[in-house]
Amino acid sequence: MPASLGQLDAAISECRSCPRLVSWREQVAREKRAAYADQVYWGRPVPGFGPADAALLVVGLAPAAHGANRTGRMFTGDRSGDVLYAALHAEGLASQPTATHLGDGLTLYGTRITSPVHCAPPANKPEPAERDACRRWLLQELALLTPTLRAVVVLGGFGWQALLPVLAESGWTIPRPRPVFGHGAHVELAPSGPGGRPLHLLGCYHVSQQNTFTGRLTPAMVRAVLANAARLAGLRPE
C-alpha cells in the first residue's frame, strides 16, 4: 500500500483497470465539448483532493466527463462543483467558492473529497464491476485517513452503497439492518476493534444538476449537512 496520500493519488492517476472506463475517459478527452475545444483534457483517473489529515471526507460518485475528467480535480469545472464548493466555502471548509482549474488557488480546510469510482463513466453510471475494481483505492484512502477522520458526508445513494462495505473493512461496525441512504441521514458508526474511534456517516443528495436544477436539493440543504458534519468532525465548536 502507498505510504502517503500523495503516493496513493499518483498511483490512482495511472490506473487502467477498467477497459470500458479507460476507453470512455480517453475518448471524451480527445473529442471534447465544443466550449473546451482549446483545452487539454486530463482524461485519466481523478484522485481525491484535500489535506492528508482531513477530519471530514466528502464522497461523491465519479468524475464528470467535462468537469473533473477535463480539469483533473474532483468536482472542478462543472455545475455540481459550483454548488459543492460554494457550500464548502460558506461553511469555512474551502478557501474560495469556485473551482475552475488546477492552480486556481483552491484549498480545502480539514476536508477531503473523493469518490468510489475515479474515472468518468458513460452516462454517469459505473458498472458494479467497475465500482468493485475501484474499491481498493477507497480502502487505501480510508486507511491513510483513519487517524484523523471523524465524519463522512456521502453525496447520493450510489456512494452510500459503495462506501458501507469499505467502512466495514476499514474498521467500523455497520449496523444491521444496514443504514438507509437519505438526505439528512446520520448514523454514528462504532469502531469494530480496540483503539478505534467512532465515525459519523451523513447522507446528502448528490449535487448533480438533476437535483439542484429541480430544487430537490438547494444550496441551503447542502450547507446544513456540511455544517453538521463539520461540527461532528470537530472542525468547528459544538
Ligand code: SF4
Ligand atoms: Fe482504475 Fe478506478 Fe478508473 Fe477503474 S475506475 S480504471 S479501478 S481508477
